[in-house]
Amino acid sequence: MMSRDRIKRTTPWFAVGALLFPFLALRSSATTLDDLKNLEIICFVPSHLPQGFHLKRVEITYDELHEEFDDMNHPLPLYSMEYGNGWNATFSIESAREGIGDRNIMPDEADSEETKIQSSFGPMYLIYRPKGKEGRKIEIIANWVSDANMNDEKAKGAESHPALGRYHGFSAAGITVAEFVKIIKSLHPVGSESAAGSATPAAEQPSALKIHPKVFNMISSWISDSESPVVTEINLDAVEKNGNQFNDDGLTQDGEWLRCPVPDTGGFMRYRVLESKGNHYKVEYQENGGGTLTTASIIEFNIEKRNIRRDGRPLTVHVLRVSSYTQK
Incomplete structure (x- = not known):
């Protein structure tokens, strides 16, 4: 020592x-x-x-x-x-x-x-x-x-x-x-x-994508609903800091898929990158609630900086902004 x-x-x-x-x-x-x-x-x-x-x-x-x-x-x-x-x-x-x-x-x-x-x-x-x-x-x-x-x-x-x-x-x-x-x-x-x-x-330079799969869960609607995307812009800085909502317990890299479990169901959320150029990405997102049904969608988005005001003060945040959504 x-x-x-x-x-x-x-x-x-x-x-x-x-x-x-x-x-x-x-x-x-x-x-x-x-x-x-x-x-x-x-x-x-x-x-x-x-x-x-x-x-x-x-x-x-x-x-x-x-x-x-x-x-x-x-x-x-x-x-x-x-x-x-x-x-x-x-x-x-x-x-x-x-x-x-x-x-x-x-x-x-x-x-x-x-x-x-x-x-x-x-x-x-x-x-x-x-x-x-x-x-x-x-x-x-x-x-x-x-x-x-x-x-x-x-x-x-x-x-x-x-x-x-x-x-x-x-x-x-x-x-x-x-x-x-x-x-x-x-x-x-x-x-x-x-x-x-x-x-x-x-x-x-922008590097390999590292976003929690729960982010894409926020974009897609419930299975019982019909209209997607629900959320088209997400504050990635908040996602990074909010470790309770977006905790990395069970988060694993399974080949080309980044996967996290759905608690108490045996299901999962996962995505893989299909294309990337600069700050533009195209991913396939899949979700399973614990049964035999697995839903899938193709989501394209950009990662950008956006100026907002929080508590009356200017703030610059990194956001995921959806540009295309296709249900498979």
Whole structure:
């Protein structure tokens, strides 16, 4: 077991304390990876992602300027992003300028484990839970690492306040440690001018479809009714977060079919992808209530972003929008 003191010694501390400086959140719901190329700072993106992962969000915010040591005419951008598979598996990146604390802390220390890996940043210390090298982890967190700009600026002296240098933090959920290491080793800069063309398009392309079969159950009418589709647009962000209604208990991949059981009936809901191009999909959906009858339909849809208002505030959500429905 690796000493926690050793991990803590790898993490820089500053007089400003263990929390990040307050920052001015200038988030744009339309922010993309291309927007990171326009920043002066170095931003990292992965060229390897687990199957089914796609880019969920990119955010650009700005650190607070201080007259006593910052150039008030020079903004201090920060960036963050998250990839996911539409379920509980994610990989995220965040950045900080100073005032960082120890990321390698978990609430359940008894069931967590630490390790060290080699990366392009040098030795990187990880903590994850549950214990054990194998299997998907509830959470994986890497300690902060500094980029080349940060190393250059801090070399000027301990009192130097970085303008272009950033610390970068990487974390994940629902994947294995081995998969996390693959992602870390694929990271490359996209934000600096010298690396502006190095973004890997594959990292932001739509990937394998991963939608709960219950979503398609909402589209089709009851057998006793005649009119379908009933629902033509569904908030996929809500589906991902509502784990009680769309829980993955019994969810299995059966060849080309993604299948879930119908509780207390012995029946099932399942679908398979027939065609996909970009964000457009064509699937066959089948449902069985536990008897001899299995119904089937062909559903075509697009996955799009939509701007709505929730509790009076603007919100961007990913939606499934039905474009064609055929009962077989």
